[in-house]
Amino acid sequence: MWNKDKSLFLSRILTVAAAGVAIFVAFFIPTLSEWYQYMMTVETAGILDRSSMFIPMCITLYVCDALALAALWNLHILLGNISKDQVFIPKNTSCLRRISWICIAVGAAFMIFGLWSSIFAFIGMVAVMFGLIMRVLKNVFEKAVEIKSENDFTI
Amino acid sequence: MPIVVNLDVMMAKRKMSSQELAERVGITTANLSILKTGKAKAVRFSTLEKICDELDCQPGDILEFKRE
Numbered sequence: 001m002w003n004k005d006k007s008l009f010l011s012r013i014l015t016v017a018a019a020g021v022a023i024f025v026a027f028f029i030p031t032l033s034e035w036y037q038y039m040m041t042v043e044t045a046g047i048l049d050r051s052s053m054f055i056p057m058c059i060t061l062y063v064c065d066a067l068a069l070a071a072l073w074n075l076h077i078l079l080g081n082i083s084k085d086q087v088f089i090p091k092n093t094s095c096l097r098r099i100s101w102i103c104i105a106v107g108a109a110f111m112i113f114g115l116w117s118s119i120f121a122f123i124g125m126v127a128v129m130f131g132l133i134m135r136v137l138k139n140v141f142e143k144a145v146e147i148k149s150e151n152d153f154t155i
Numbered sequence: 156m157p158i159v160v161n162l163d164v165m166m167a168k169r170k171m172s173s174q175e176l177a178e179r180v181g182i183t184t185a186n187l188s189i190l191k192t193g194k195a196k197a198v199r200f201s202t203l204e205k206i207c208d209e210l211d212c213q214p215g216d217i218l219e220f221k222r223e
Binding site: 149150153154155 | 182186187189190194195196197198199202
């Protein structure tokens with residue numbers, strides 16, 4: 001029977017798996033960059049020349065990979081706290097805030113790389129949008145922590 | 156906070172321990188301690204009623220407003 005504990009366990013497993021994929025991908029970033037430089041179509045080209053995109057793409061992907069790992073680490077902490085029944089605590093709010101800033105940073109990195117390949121600018125916008133949603137979620141959590149604290153101190 | 160809780164004074168007058176009052180009122184000693192130290196953000200009327208009943212006092216004997 002499916003229950004919330006199993007759901008939480010699945011989320012934790014997926015987080016760890018995603019971290020594994022992020023580490024695995026890190027070894028192939030130069031290969032991926034080379035492949036993309038060769039395969040990129042004219043429609044997805046940016047305003048800068050394709051011949052100079054290899055190093056910026058490698059840098060962007062390494063930065064985003066590291067940021068993804070940082071976000072996954074924060075998710076791992078968040079899920080760990082939830083499994084300990086510690087949901088509305090300031091530590092979780094900090095995790096959400098960090099994840100939000102990480103998404104915005106990833107978005108910014110992708111938007112800069114959008115100069116070479118315009119499709120990445122759109123991906124960057126999506127990441128920034130996601131960062132904003134996470135920020136609102138963090139604000140909701142912050143308020144919930146405050147309300148819970150008031151509730152806890154009502155005797 | 157301008158609301159001062161004088162619960163310890165009242166408890167001393169009635170010679171009642173925290174453990175005993177907590178048991179009689181039906182709250183934990185930890186919560187009673189929060190109330191005594193003024194860390195509580197609110198008091199339920201039902202809790203106040205039980206405290207007043209056990210200590211045989213008025214709410215004004217326990218709670219006091221002091222302008223900051």
